[in-house]
Amino acid sequence: MTGHDHTHLRPWRAITRRPSRKIRVGNVEVGGDAPITVQSMTNTLTADANATIGQIRQLEEAGADIVRVSCPDVESTAALSTIVRASKVPIVADIHFHYKRGIEAAKAGAACLRINPGNIGRPDRVREVIQAARDHGCSMRIGVNAGSLEPHLLEKYGEPCPEAMVESALDHARILQDHDFHEFKISVKASDIFMTVAAYQLLSEQIDCPLHVGVTEAGGLRSGTIKSSIGMGNLLWAGIGDTIRVSLAADPVEEIKVGFDMLKSLGLRHRGINIIACPSCARQGFNVIKTVETLEARLAHIATPMSLSIIGCVVNGPGEALMTDIGFTGGGKGAGMVYVAGKPDHKMDNEQMVEHIVQLVEAKAAELDAARLLEAAE
Known part of the structure; x- marks a missing residue:
């Protein structure tokens, strides 16, 4: 919550x-x-640069910091330079086995290669990819997945397990370190949340590189969000994780929204409106659920960190409003109370309430943005 989250006091x-x-x-x-x-x-x-750029635009608008694109063939890396030039955010090229794709992606301007150096064959090929990354200022992500562990590790451990994933990650990391290449991060993902969390906990103690955190193949929008939130939430709460991806079988824009909501709920990152809302009951003075749904859609364009409480009645309304930038608490006779900076400010009819809150939030966001610009200028 903006302005109220005094961690040193709590x-x-x-x-x-x-x-x-x-x-x-x-x-x-x-x-x-x-x-x-x-x-x-x-x-x-x-390979369809226009379609890919179109999707990158949507992800940028949702707040994505980094976007990854898969480069399975030469047509994909050929389109990459056009995609990179059009993108406002850094592009990671997803490379699996073919070392040439890695070299092509680095030349095309990818900011990072997602690659497992141990998978791309002979030492001279690995050396060529590392050299291309070095020449073009490219970092790397070693991406270990429980579903594609090396045969010798499966034989050694009998099945995918946290220890096997960490050994795989450190083996790949050693190849880069032996070539004096240190611009890399690591992920150790599984679709099983227990294995994922245990692998990251183990890895976090054994290497000092940044960690890319995620639960792979988590599932559809709802079940995938829940699995990711439990697994990634545990890790983030423990201070593990420097960049995150929520893997959902859904529109990629949803991944960004869930990622930010996850970070917001832990106070690790603030972007956009954080709506605190009651689940509603017979005491509600207005339709809370419909109102929150409408406000989420109407305020989705605002990137300024702000908190807004929408509470159905006076039991919890004033207390929640105390902790938020703007609040609305349901009352009787078709009207409720608008709170500004925690204090009751004025009454407002339920009918006009949505428009009124949108205007208040937009004005407050503009005011906060201006103050931040002024602070930066000083």
Whole structure:
């Protein structure tokens, strides 16, 4: 919540992030004291540059810090330079086995290669990819998935497990370190949340590079959001994670929204309106659920961090309004009370309430943005 979240006064709110070194993904910093970044991935055909750029635009508007595109073939890397030029955010090229795709992506301007160096064959090929990344200022992500572990590790451990994932990650990291390449981050994802959390906890103690956190193949919008929130929430709360991706079988824009909501709920990142709303009951003075749904849609364009409470009656309304920038509490006779900066300010008819709140929030957002610009100028 803006303006009210005094962590030093409330130590139970404090999250101490795991110390890690900082790397760059294009112009975005990842790790160290940099804000936790939110990523998603396009699902258009990368070879169709226009469709891919269109989806990147939507992700940028939703607040994405970094976007990944899959580069499975030469047509994809051929389209990459057009995509990179059109994108406002850094582009990560997803490379799996073919070392040439990695070299092409680095030349095309990818900010980062998602690659497992141990998968791309002979040492000279690995050396070529690392050299291309170095020459073009490209960082790398080692991406370990429980579903695609190396055969020798499966044989050693008998099945995918946290120890096998961490060993795989450190084996790949060692190849980069042996080539004096340190601009990398690591992910160790599984679709099983227990395995995911255990793997990241183990890994976090064994290496100081930034960690890209996610639960892979989490599922559809609702079940995937829940699984991701439990797994990633545990890790983020423990201070583990420098960049995140919520993997949903849904519109990629939803991944960005869920990612930011997750960070917002833990006070790790603030973007847009945080609506505190009651679930509503027979005491409600207006239709809370419909109002919140409308306000979420009407205020989705605002990136300024702000809090808004929409509470159906006076039981919890005044208390919640006390802690938010703007509040509305249901009352009787078709009207409710508008709170500004925690204090009751004026009454408002339910009929006009949505329009009125949208105007108040937009005005407050403009005021906060102007104050921030002034502060930056000084």
